[in-house]
Amino acid sequence: MVFEAKLAFRYLVSARLQTGLLVIGVAVGVLVFTFIAALMNGLGVRLTQNITGTLAHVTLEPIPREPRMFWRPANRALYAMQPGHDVAPVVRMDRTVVEIARHMEGVRIAVPQVVGNATLARGEKLVAVTVTGVAPGQAGAIAPIDRSIVKGELDLGIGSVVIGSRLASNLAVNIGDRLVLRASRAPGAAPSADVVVTIRGVFTIGVEAVDERVIYLELESTKKLFAMADGVSSIEIKVDDVWEAPTIALRLSRATHLKATSWLERNANLESGLRAQASSGAMIKAFSLLTIAIGVASALFLAVSRRRAEIGIMRSFGIGRRTIVRTFVLQGLLIGVAGSLVGVALGFGFAHALLALSARATGTASIPIDPALGEYLRAIVLGSLASGIAAVLPAWSAARIDPLEAIQA
Amino acid sequence: MSALVATAIVKTFGTGEAETRVLRGISMTIADGEFVALVGPSGSGKSTFLSIAGTLLTPTSGTLDVANVTALGLPERDLAQLRNRHLGFVFQFHHLLADFTALENVLMPVYGARARIDAASRARAHMLLDRVGLATRISFRPAALSGGQRQRVAVARAMIMKPELVLADEPTGNLDRASSNEVIALLREISRDERTAFLLSTHDETIARRCDRIVTMEDGRIILGS
Numbered sequence: 001m002v003f004e005a006k007l008a009f010r011y012l013v014s015a016r017l018q019t020g021l022l023v024i025g026v027a028v029g030v031l032v033f034t035f036i037a038a039l040m041n042g043l044g045v046r047l048t049q050n051i052t053g054t055l056a057h058v059t060l061e062p063i064p065r066e067p068r069m070f071w072r073p074a075n076r077a078l079y080a081m082q083p084g085h086d087v088a089p090v091v092r093m094d095r096t097v098v099e100i101a102r103h104m105e106g107v108r109i110a111v112p113q114v115v116g117n118a119t120l121a122r123g124e125k126l127v128a129v130t131v132t133g134v135a136p137g138q139a140g141a142i143a144p145i146d147r148s149i150v151k152g153e154l155d156l157g158i159g160s161v162v163i164g165s166r167l168a169s170n171l172a173v174n175i176g177d178r179l180v181l182r183a184s185r186a187p188g189a190a191p192s193a194d195v196v197v198t199i200r201g202v203f204t205i206g207v208e209a210v211d212e213r214v215i216y217l218e219l220e221s222t223k224k225l226f227a228m229a230d231g232v233s234s235i236e237i238k239v240d241d242v243w244e245a246p247t248i249a250l251r252l253s254r255a256t257h258l259k260a261t262s263w264l265e266r267n268a269n270l271e272s273g274l275r276a277q278a279s280s281g282a283m284i285k286a287f288s289l290l291t292i293a294i295g296v297a298s299a300l301f302l303a304v305s306r307r308r309a310e311i312g313i314m315r316s317f318g319i320g321r322r323t324i325v326r327t328f329v330l331q332g333l334l335i336g337v338a339g340s341l342v343g344v345a346l347g348f349g350f351a352h353a354l355l356a357l358s359a360r361a362t363g364t365a366s367i368p369i370d371p372a373l374g375e376y377l378r379a380i381v382l383g384s385l386a387s388g389i390a391a392v393l394p395a396w397s398a399a400r401i402d403p404l405e406a407i408q409a
Numbered sequence: 410m411s412a413l414v415a416t417a418i419v420k421t422f423g424t425g426e427a428e429t430r431v432l433r434g435i436s437m438t439i440a441d442g443e444f445v446a447l448v449g450p451s452g453s454g455k456s457t458f459l460s461i462a463g464t465l466l467t468p469t470s471g472t473l474d475v476a477n478v479t480a481l482g483l484p485e486r487d488l489a490q491l492r493n494r495h496l497g498f499v500f501q502f503h504h505l506l507a508d509f510t511a512l513e514n515v516l517m518p519v520y521g522a523r524a525r526i527d528a529a530s531r532a533r534a535h536m537l538l539d540r541v542g543l544a545t546r547i548s549f550r551p552a553a554l555s556g557g558q559r560q561r562v563a564v565a566r567a568m569i570m571k572p573e574l575v576l577a578d579e580p581t582g583n584l585d586r587a588s589s590n591e592v593i594a595l596l597r598e599i600s601r602d603e604r605t606a607f608l609l610s611t612h613d614e615t616i617a618r619r620c621d622r623i624v625t626m627e628d629g630r631i632i633l634g635s
Contacts, residue, residue, distance in 0.1 A: 309504060310504070310506050313498075313504040313506075314506075314517065314521075315489070316463070316465060316492065317492060317497075318489045318490060318491075318521035319517075319521045320489050320521065403465055404466055407465075407500060407504060
């Protein structure tokens with residue numbers, strides 16, 4: 001291999017311009033590869049973070065009652081059970097469930113919540129809202145309400161509410177304004193009492209549905225609002241690794257006999273979207289590798305043609321076909337490695353430059369590129385391999401050169 | 410011992426009506442260390458016979474022994490080994506590798522035999538370059554050498570593996586008279602000192618007369634001096 005390496009290196013050095021252009025060509029292909037990887041992976045991470053940052057990763061709820069008929073031996077209906085409208089499903093023994101969840105490996109926090117629909121009234125204006133009842137110290141544990149307060153403060157004392165900014169805008173209310181809150185009840189159910197609440201804070205999460213519809217209320221007050229004597233409507237859980245959520249959900253379900261739903265189940269569209277996006281990215285990356293291969297192969301075919309006589313003379317004094325093949329494959333590999341290293345450096349720099357150029361005042365970039373996710377090692381390996389494999393065909397054609405024809409030409 | 414024994418070599422190109430018979434039963438024996446000139450008009454088949462003797466071309470029929478090895482029927486790998494160990498080539502054009510120095514060009518056939526250049530091969534390359542008068546130009550690339558010097562490097566390259574037979578096809582065809590005389594004198598000297606047989610094709614009668622024996626070809630046959 002020493003001879004082949006020496007020969008390959010000399011050939012590359014002697015055709016400096018062509019070698020330089022080839023290395024640049026490979027580098028551009030690898031640059032595209034790493035840029036697409038950093039962009040697609042960055043977008044995936046940002047989308048996932050946006051969703052998992054504001055949602056529970058696993059939600060524990062009571063198993064819903066299914067409609068069922070009980071029959072007498074004479075096949076006549078005895079009793080029909082339907083899902084109730086008037087009785088909201090409740091997680092009883094919520095303290096025990098929370099303890100089980102908190103001690104499970106991978107669980108970061110478990111927060112009991114009472115969630116229900118209500119109507120918020122200001123004067124004659126009525127707006128349907130979703131009330132989230134949570135213990136005051138845990139208001140920001142699931143959605144980052146504590147970090148999203150734009151007016152007032154996160155005060156969930158008795159009779160206080162924190163509402164979304166779009167809702168505040170719709171109702172034209174401000175900090176200190178008083179509103180009337182009325183729980184929505186099923187037809188036929190006993191009417192609930194109106195509760196007067198005072199706005200203590202306004203938040204902007206950035207998720208339209210939350211900012212427009214959600215209000216936060218202290219847990220015990222919410223239970224009273226929805227006439228819930230004991231228990232909670234759900235236990236919301238955050239885990240350390242969001243992609244482990246389905247596994248943890250399964251374990252929690254087995255441990256608590258409750259219905260456990262992971263965020264991935266609730267956002268099946270996101271998962272298919274991420275998969276489609278990854279497929280598109282993979283296609284672009286494959287095309288960039290194909291471009292590298294075509295460029296290297298065509299350049300080496302030209303090199304073989306130019307060095308036909310030299311190859312012929314080497315073959316005449318006994319240099320074997322394998323040596324010729326190895327020499328040209330090595331040239332492809334050397335070009336691939338050099339081009340890939342340059343391309344990775346360019347790709348890393350380009351991703352950082354783009355990130356800096358698209359930075360906004362909030363600290364996030366308008367282009368969701370993540371330079372750390374450029375798949376650089378993979379780009380080096382695949383770029384070099386593509387180049388090396390592309391050299392096989394020209395190398396084979398070089399080895400097939402008839403020494404006599406080449407010498408006489 | 411014979412460096413070359415060729416018997417009834419026939420070579421045809423093409424088939425049917427397009428068939429051309431270039432060699433019509435050539436038989437030739439060259440003893441070790443013999444210096445033989447192959448002469449004849451253009452198209453007489455000299456180059457074709459040299460190519461067959463050098464195992465670069467397969468004859469249509471006949472037998473060929475090079476350095477007492479039966480060459481015909483050997484697989485390509487063995488033929489390459491045979492050329493590497495027992496044959497040397499000097500062509501009309503030097504065919505040196507442009508990106509390598511004179512010393513590296515001389516050492517090139519060694520790579521066909523082993524992966525690394527050993528000290529003995531390196532010493533022999535230096536000796537040969539000294540012998541052809543290029544001791545001070547071992548690190549020159551072909552572009553920095555004159556035509557005669559390049560051809561002398563090619564001679565040294567042909568000799569590096571101590572071959573039994575060197576095939577030289579018009580080795581002075583591209584050189585002026587003075588350079589031609591130098592190269593032929595060099596070949597004769599090396600042939601005598603290393604007991605290497607030479608088969609040298611030429612159009613130049615002066616050069617042919619300086620050989621041990623002259624073989625004349627015409628229309629694919631040997632008409633004089635086989």
